[in-house]
Amino acid sequence: MKMAFFFVALVFGALLVVGSSGNFKEYNSTREVAVTVVPHDREYMGFVCERGYAAVITVSSNSEQDFNALTVMNYLPEDKDVDIALSPDYSGLPGGLGVSIETDDGAPRTLAPSEEYTFLGHVSSGNVEPGEYIIPMDMYATWDGGGASISACPIKLIVVNRPRIEKILLSGNTSDIPMKTFQKWTFQIVVTNPTGEDLDLTIADTIPAEFNVSLGETGASSGTYSFHPANGGGHGHSMPATKMEWDVTVPAGGSEHLNVTIFTRVNGGNQQEFTSCGDYSLNNGAEIKGYGIVSNPLWVSVACCDDNEDDEQCDGHGG
Structure with missing residues (x-):
């Protein structure tokens, strides 16, 4: 399975729009990218996507299950903790298909230096039309002295009718x-x-x-x-x-x-x-x-x- 590691970097200054505090506001990444998240070119956050998706989950109608939503890594070399909160967009889901992802309530998860963490999710499917449903997802990272809004890979839900x-x-x-x-x-x-x-x-x-x-x-x-x-x-x-x-x-x-x-x-x-x-x-x-x-x-x-x-x-x- 093809796996891409995305090292997100929000460059302070040239080419990208940054606030006066040095916080990156928005960036849409494709394939493998590397940009800095603070005004130092060797400070990184990482997240994992597989074939363009943070996760691909197959769920049967009238069932529910837990899943791994996104794996995030704190690669900041200055030994700083980073608070991470995921912001999924559920607006494209039909009625009867409920999804919750860890930290979607705004309460962040703190990652220690070099820590890797997998955010969990839960899906509950009622009488839902079989098909594919996409959940776009942003990731908000804050640390001592700065913060960033990062476009993470989306989640794909595949609803199937199975016995x-x-x-x-x-x-x-x-x-x-x-x-x-x-x-x-x-x-x-x-x-x-x-x-x-x-x-x-x-x-x-x-x-x-x-x-x-x-x-x-x-x-x-x-x-x-x-x-x-x-x-x-x-x-x-x-x-x-x-x-x-x-x-x-x-x-x-x-x-x-x-x-x-x-x-x-x-x-x-x-x-x-x-x-x-x-x-x-x-x-x-x-x-x-x-x-x-x-x-x-x-x-x-x-x-x-x-x-x-x-x-x-x-x-x-x-x-």
Whole structure:
């Protein structure tokens, strides 16, 4: 990936307009440039752009995510701190597409001499028309004795319609679960298709080795599903995890779901799971194969005692 380092320099005097304090007012840079930010030709601020953009973010409609907005470097050789505030222009964004970038409220971030810092952002997309949206961005730098307004590279947002997947716990205990007791849970995998055409999807998931699947209490709204032991069925007395695949056609603008019921196993040592306390994943995040889209996982917490122990012995730290 082509990467350009922009060393911004606001020259005091010739060619550029400067106020009486020596502050640079405006400069539009292209490609790699170097200009001074104070009346000394070796004092620099730097920022990073890739192919002309500070960041390129792809976000699905009706989703949200964090992103790295801009990396800035303080290369001033006089060991001066620099206060940096970014000023993004959100005016070109459609309704339903919300963006916030660190310091866009005017509260600056201080960079020590030679410090490099990456400003963070957050995007939230509702029912937004797919397409590309540009956020122009200025950077304001102030230091002891001067300041500058710098045109940084813009941010590109690419909104796409892609399928979504989430996992919902319908029933079962999630906390203070006693050890060595039978437990059962039902969770639902929901796949949504916001696009304008039907999608043939394969959903994959893994049920950890502590659980069995209750096939009689498992069912899908559409499609076909299967479960099989992982790693060829385990080795010796060890119990294998369970792999799941669900092939389903999700109609345009619609959704489908699969309800799965699992319960704690009796392990190879004839002990009812869970045999130790702590946090356990009921399953990994379910994945839409071919898209790299993964749902949330589900977790439960097992208390550090079992039903046969005195409550006073259950301090939550042993077992």
